[in-house]
Amino acid sequence: MIRVFIADDEAPARERLRELLQDIGTEVPNIVAGEAKNGIEALERLPASAAQVLLLDIRMPGMDGLELARHVAGMENAPAVVFVTAHDKHAIEAFELSALDYLLKPVRAERLAAALKKAAAGGAPPRESLERAAGAPREYLSVAERHRIVLVPVKDIVFLRAEQKYVTVRTREREHLIEESLVALEREFSGPFVRIHRNCLVARAAIRGFERTGGGDEEAHWQVVLDGIAERLPVSRRQWPAVRELVADK
Amino acid sequence: MPSIRQNAYPDVLPDFRNLAVMARVLVAMNALALVGAFYATSALAPALERFMYAAAFLEPLLLVELIVLFAASALLARLPYWLGCLAVVAIATAIAAAYHGVVRAFVGEALPSLPRTLAITVLAAASLLAYFHLHTKAFSPALAEARLQALQARIRPHFLFNSLNAVLALIRRDPKRAERSLEDLADLFRTLMADARQFVRLADEIALLERYAEIEQLRLGDRLRITWELDAAPSDALLPPMVLQPLLENAVYHGVEPGTGAGDVLVRIERHGDRVYAAIENPYLEAGGQRAGNRMALENIRERLALFFDAEARLETRIGNGRYRVDIEIPYRRT
Numbered sequence: 001m002i003r004v005f006i007a008d009d010e011a012p013a014r015e016r017l018r019e020l021l022q023d024i025g026t027e028v029p030n031i032v033a034g035e036a037k038n039g040i041e042a043l044e045r046l047p048a049s050a051a052q053v054l055l056l057d058i059r060m061p062g063m064d065g066l067e068l069a070r071h072v073a074g075m076e077n078a079p080a081v082v083f084v085t086a087h088d089k090h091a092i093e094a095f096e097l098s099a100l101d102y103l104l105k106p107v108r109a110e111r112l113a114a115a116l117k118k119a120a121a122g123g124a125p126p127r128e129s130l131e132r133a134a135g136a137p138r139e140y141l142s143v144a145e146r147h148r149i150v151l152v153p154v155k156d157i158v159f160l161r162a163e164q165k166y167v168t169v170r171t172r173e174r175e176h177l178i179e180e181s182l183v184a185l186e187r188e189f190s191g192p193f194v195r196i197h198r199n200c201l202v203a204r205a206a207i208r209g210f211e212r213t214g215g216g217d218e219e220a221h222w223q224v225v226l227d228g229i230a231e232r233l234p235v236s237r238r239q240w241p242a243v244r245e246l247v248a249d250k
Numbered sequence: 251m252p253s254i255r256q257n258a259y260p261d262v263l264p265d266f267r268n269l270a271v272m273a274r275v276l277v278a279m280n281a282l283a284l285v286g287a288f289y290a291t292s293a294l295a296p297a298l299e300r301f302m303y304a305a306a307f308l309e310p311l312l313l314v315e316l317i318v319l320f321a322a323s324a325l326l327a328r329l330p331y332w333l334g335c336l337a338v339v340a341i342a343t344a345i346a347a348a349y350h351g352v353v354r355a356f357v358g359e360a361l362p363s364l365p366r367t368l369a370i371t372v373l374a375a376a377s378l379l380a381y382f383h384l385h386t387k388a389f390s391p392a393l394a395e396a397r398l399q400a401l402q403a404r405i406r407p408h409f410l411f412n413s414l415n416a417v418l419a420l421i422r423r424d425p426k427r428a429e430r431s432l433e434d435l436a437d438l439f440r441t442l443m444a445d446a447r448q449f450v451r452l453a454d455e456i457a458l459l460e461r462y463a464e465i466e467q468l469r470l471g472d473r474l475r476i477t478w479e480l481d482a483a484p485s486d487a488l489l490p491p492m493v494l495q496p497l498l499e500n501a502v503y504h505g506v507e508p509g510t511g512a513g514d515v516l517v518r519i520e521r522h523g524d525r526v527y528a529a530i531e532n533p534y535l536e537a538g539g540q541r542a543g544n545r546m547a548l549e550n551i552r553e554r555l556a557l558f559f560d561a562e563a564r565l566e567t568r569i570g571n572g573r574y575r576v577d578i579e580i581p582y583r584r585t
Contacts, residue, residue, distance in 0.1 A: 010412065010469050016419035038510050061510045086411035106415040
């Protein structure tokens, strides 16, 4: 029995997929484990559904399918993903390039059965393929907790700091730990974030100014003064010229 | 072989009811008079004086000519093109002759001779007709192009496939509604594939809007809320086909679909005097990267309005109070 989760913003489209799943039930035994009408709702419901395959519409309000898939990939026991789209030339090209599975609407029963079998056997898509297919930075970072996925809007993040195995995501209110590499994050968010130190990226919008400290026997260096957070972050000597220039452009 | 001719633009007389056409006639004739004045005298002051005299004679004549052509334009439009041209020249010459007689009674011999006046009138009328002919010709590839663009841009594949998908979902549960939706789709596509160079009645365009809305409603359910304000819409007004539908489609595509909640769309069409006003309004969502397609559709519509109404049509967009609004204004023309 394959547990299937359907995410699509149009009610008739979800209904159609349900019908088709029922039609192919004898060939590919399956059960609808959950449904959602947008990306955020899907992320709330997915962990508890224990779905093995996610049928995912690309164009959805709130959060599009591609970003949703990237957050899902971080889940424990992440489901396999089959994208469903009516017409999205760019997405389809990206799927072909990244070897991701997709179906075209209106979906045919045979194609759905084949995709389901393949997905159930193949497991969750690799993160890198999703990243490549998406081609745009995410709007959220996700923290996979045991029974839920917590979303942190990128625009709320003040800084990202690498600690041994994790990266600390600091917002004004609190901090989260995520398992991603700072180098990849820097590449993805090179626009809104600037590297101030080997282990730290700061949101440009959150930089209020710089302060010089030290002197005496201690070597003098610059620190970033942040908006809304008392903590000061050291700027490494190597990054200082670049940081000063970037922020001057602001 | 009809396939070769299908994009050719039929020869038609200029629309003498169009302000832009009148303005072009006035400007061209006065420019001609000015050139003539400078040709006769090389010094500035006497040339201008000559022009003033010529204008005093010319302006009333031109106005009378334009008024008569305005009144006769419906009749003229029914004639075959070449016959129409002859009629226009004949009308212009006859009026010039009559006018010449009247003015002569007042000012006497100071006027140019009648044959000369008539010769100039015939020449001027023929040149203007030739100019308008070329003008239309120059626009005709643009018109064919606009039609092609329209075919590609007016109804999004996204809409077509999602609608078919929605109808498929209906077939088992509500076959009657599925039938109606397919009929609506057929109507939409029939209009889409019809000749985009002919005017349509506003009533038909509104019917099309309602068909389209019906299909979108099926897909989007409660998320789409359309308010229709059509009580003051003149159903006999003429407009180019598929001007309003793409705007409503844009409103749904950009203002309702990307939103998680319900979206309110307003469609208002009304007539004030001899102008028809249409406004379509939707929530302004700032989800990035969607405005490019919208701008293309707007450009397409603007272009077609210009082809049909020249400078007498207007299309404007506005963003304010979280709403996006498109306003169209066209002259009120009837069949």
